């Protein structure tokens with residue numbers, strides 16, 4: 001094996017998070033930055049997202065996925081980041097040695113700091129245990145998106161979608177526009193998982209029915225899907241007797257959640273958050289292993305790419321500072337997600353700079369506020385007319401507010417708005 005390459009910052013993944021982190025690491029003073037991407041081009045999942053709606057926060061315009069990622073690809077190239085394409089990181093050690101595989105063979109990189117930006121993957125049929133035979137015609141939403149938008153291939157004519165998250169909803173519209181019949185969307189939860197706006201513009205506008213508290217209990221067909229059986233579920237997700245109905249279709253599209261791509265980090269024994277399944281990080285996006293940082297969808301699933309980018313820019317800058325100086329502000333203040341919130345990120349902060357907190361509520365709320373308290377006193381209160389689990393909340397808390405923190409503890413909760 002060739003002698004190891006040495007980099008100040010190694011970024012794993014060339015999606016929007018990796019691109020932004022690598023560009024910003026360079027801007028923050030890192031010498032050699034290597035970004036490793038297993039695909040033949042950068043851009044990650046954005047390459048297959050031809051709908052618009054990307055960039056509305058950062059650029060104040062609605063770009064397509066490829067248009068958005070091209071801006072950051074240019075930045076990476078302008079700033080002389082080394083991009084290693086068709087190269088997969090297969091191993092990462094706690095002392096930041098990466099093993100990578102490509103057509104050149106196996107190489108190692110010794111990095112001053114490492115940014116994990118591997119995105120997430122889709123849950124498959126196996127992950128949710130759908131019963132029935134194993135015919136062709138069962139796809140994940142991302143696979144269908146790739147076939148349609150990148151390879152220009154149709155996957156089927158009569159489609160049932162399982163899962164009402166934004167991905168499932170967007171695919172319902174896309175399949176309809178491409179001439180397929182989307183018979184219905186089934187959702188196991190009693191409420192939709194996607195944002196309200198997508199329910200209107202992707203289902204209601206096209207007359208596609210949404211069946212809540214409903215799931216697929218059987219897939220029919222030998223060579224190819226010929227139909228599926230849906231059934232209603234009770235509060236404990238058990239099938240309700242007498243509610244089965246057969247639906248003829250040739251395709252079942254699964255849009256049943258995303259899982260952070262964390263296999264590489266398993267050997268690192270990173271502290272992780274059981275809700276996000278991503279690493280626990282501080283406000284420099286440092287994980288529990290020194291010199292290893294995390295951002296983008298591998299850290300928490302983002303519904304808006306702009307927030308993934310902003311998070312990644314901070315991560316890249318912090319990774320560069322750590323690699324070049326070995327010093328970052330020490331996180332001394334603990335953040336706890338209180339009533340009404342599934343999680344709040346980061347989990348620890350230094351209090352030496354403003355922090356953009358991200359969080360998700362457990363359920364849809366109206367007329368409430370996100371409130372940061374320490375020692376019972378309010379540090380920051382932000383009214384939120386509408387909150388829903390599908391929409392990530394992002395709240396900036398200015399550095400001045402942290403001067404009032406008691407016992408290094410802050411709790412953030414959903415409260416009645418005053």
Ligand SMILES: Cc1cc2nc3c(=O)[nH]c(=O)nc-3n(C[C@H](O)[C@H](O)[C@H](O)COP(=O)(O)OP(=O)(O)OC[C@H]3O[C@@H](n4cnc5c(N)ncnc54)[C@H](O)[C@@H]3O)c2cc1C
Nearest residue numbers: 013015016017038044045053089118119296297302304305
């Ligand atoms: C269907 C869908 C619709 C969306 N619609 C919108 C929208 O309308 N507007 C919006 O703002 N946002 C949207 N988003 C969200 C946005 O796409 C994500 O927030 C963003 O792509 C996350 O970027 P990322 O870089 O973390 O992950 P990714 O884009 O997944 O990139 C991760 C990259 O890491 C690479 N990688 C992984 N492991 C390795 C390894 N071991 N070695 C080398 N490379 C590796 C992968 O190949 C990939 O290129 C949507 C997301 C989905 C799934």
